Amino acid sequence: MQTNPMLQQLNFLREIDRLKSVIRQSPLLDQSRKENSAEHSWHLAMYALLLHDHAASTVNIERVIKMLLIHDIVEVDVGDTPIHSGASAQDQAQQECLAAERLFGLLPQAQAADLLALWHEFEAANSEDAKFAKALDRVQPLLINVATDGGTWTENNVSLEMVLQRYGPTIERGSPALWSHCEQMAREYFGRT
Amino acid sequence: MQTNPMLQQLNFLREIDRLKSVIRQSPLLDQSRKENSAEHSWHLAMYALLLHDHAASTVNIERVIKMLLIHDIVEVDVGDTPIHSGASAQDQAQQECLAAERLFGLLPQAQAADLLALWHEFEAANSEDAKFAKALDRVQPLLINVATDGGTWTENNVSLEMVLQRYGPTIERGSPALWSHCEQMAREYFGRT
Secondary structure, eight states: OOOOHHHHHHHHHHHGGGGGGOEEEEEOTTOSSEEEHHHHHHHHHHHHHHHGGGSSSOOOHHHHHHHHHHTTTTHHHHOOOOTTSOOOHHHHHHHHHHHHHHHHTTSOHHHHHHHHHHHHHHHHTOSHHHHHHHHHHHHHHHHHHHHTTTHHHHHTTOOHHHHHHHHHHHHHHHOHHHHHHHHHHHHHHHHHO | OOOOHHHHHHHHHHHGGGGGGOEEEEEOTTOSSEEEHHHHHHHHHHHHHHHGGGSSSOOOHHHHHHHHHHTTTTHHHHOOOOTTSOOOHHHHHHHHHHHHHHHHTTSOHHHHHHHHHHHHHHHHTOSHHHHHHHHHHHHHHHHHHHHTTTHHHHHTTOOHHHHHHHHHHHHHHHOHHHHHHHHHHHHHHHHHO
């Protein structure tokens, strides 16, 4: 096992290159292909950087950005679980937890502990920072669907009621202002279909 | 023109979705395809998050992360200019400057000014934060090339001397420790070929 901190860090950075090959359900806005989890993580970090004034409470935007940069890294081991897949939340949580321990465990001990704690905070959504990060992780695919003529909603026969139920509470908890906009966009979209 | 700040921000976030379609020269580590600039930006932000202890001077890691998240956004308008392309640096700088003004100009005024300043700081590399960010932007493709049997070096007939000259000063200025590792990796690679 590697014990030089820099080599451990570079090994981890090689390992997470595979996040670029984890394909999500959501398309790019130009619908040329599906989005991958690495570029999704970049996009969400940009959402946080720009939209923090709309958070429900004051957030530490730098922590939110870090949280979003690492939030999907577990998918290197377990893949993406789409919101409309009906997968067992408990099984998924257990698998992702093991993946987080393996992957962050590649790093020097203090850094591994910090990132694992940050990832658990995101998952548990029991801080204002995590609630806002979770909200953005729902806002982005919702707006993609609105902008791509239904996107994953059309593919999965998702109704307005399901959208309000699956996206609403998470977005509203982290950002009432963003939910107000998203709800309006969703209602307009389903009003047209 | 949109004057509601949230709508301006969401419009910008839609516009930069196109960074996911800007293809760089570097391959993914599994060589399945070329990397795009959005996932590259995520990867670099992760480099900064993990490697800041190796910076030449103390850096504000949150600023470095933000810088790296936005550093390639101009490519939405002007595309990627590969390091080995021999393009005119002056022409490129001028085009990228116009692109930065157009793109960040889509945002609310204060946010546009902040991000434009941060982007110019990165480009000018006249702060410790920017020097470290620039170094990481060279470290990542160098290590990709080493790990992919030469990558863009093979394609462009790049020699060890060219690597030392094109990557060395920028990396060493921002992180002597990372350059020491990168130089060793490059020498070992060219020693094998």
